[in-house]
Amino acid sequence: MEFSPFNPIVKLCLQGMELEAQNNFEKALNTYTQAWNEASNDFEKYLSSYYIAKLQEDKHQKLSWLESTLSFALKANSPAVNTALPSLYQTLAKCYEASGELDKAKEYRTHSETHRCSPSDNGPFYHGTRADLSIGDFLVAGGKSNYQSNLKMNHIYFTALVDGAGLAAALAKGDGVERVFMVEPTGNFENDPNLTDKKFPGNPTRSYRSEAPLKIIGEIKEWNRRSPEEIQKFREKLDNNKGEIIN
Known part of the structure; x- marks a missing residue:
C-alpha cells in the first residue's frame, strides 16, 4: 500500500495528532482506536497501533501495542515502513530495559543498529x-x-x-x-x-x-x-x- 494523506485511516491519525496538540488525549486515543478498528491492511494496522502505543500509560500495555506495531510493520515489509524500524526497535529496547528484560533490550538495540542505514529505496x-x-x-x-x-x-x-x-x-x-x-x-x-x-x-x-x-x-x-x-x-x-x- 502507498501512503496518502487522503487515506481515511491516515486522516484519522492526523485528527488524533491535532487532538493531542490540544491536550485532549482521551479523545485522541478514541480517534486512534477508531483508526485501528477500521484499518483494513497491515500498513493501516501498523500506523494506528503506533499512535495507540504512544498514549499508553501502563508500561505493559505500551509494550504490547509496540510489539503489535512491529509485527504489522514487518508484515507490511514496505519502504513506507522500513525507515521507521530503527526508531521502533530503539523504543522497544527502552521499554524492555525499563521492565528489567535486559537481554531483550540488547537484542532490540542490535536490530535498531542493523536497520539504521542510508535509504535503500530503488524507486522509480x-x-x-x-x-x-x-x-x-x-x-x-x-x-x-x-x-x-x-x-x-x-x-x-x-x-x-x-x-x-x-x-x-x-x-x-x-x-x-x-x-x-x-x-x-x-x-x-x-x-x-x-x-x-x-x-x-x-x-x-x-x-x-x-x-x-x-x-x-x-x-x-x-x-x-x-x-x-x-x-x-x-x-x-x-x-x-x-x-x-x-x-
Missing part, C-alpha cells in the same frame, strides 16, 4: 512541478521553496510515490500545467528530514532529497488527482504550519 522516483521541462533536462538545487518564498533550497526533492509527486505539482507555485516527471538521481540522496520521523514514524511518504541533480527520464500523464477543494484545504494546512524548514 518522481518530481512534481509546474515548470516547462523536457526529458533529458536536469533538475538542480537552488530554487525557491514552494512553502517559504524567501528561502533558497540547498537540495532538490523527489519521491517514490507518483501521487505524492502529483500533489507536489498541484501545490507548486506558478500558473503552469501540473506535471509529474520520472527522475533519476545522479548522486547520493537522503530521507527528507522535513518529513521523516516528524508527524509520522519513519518516511512513509518515501520523500527524499539530494544536492546532486536529478535527470528527467520520462513523464507521467496519469495519477490520482485531488479535487480543487481538497488541494485548497491541504494548502491552508501548509500555510498554517509555522515550522522551520530543514534546509
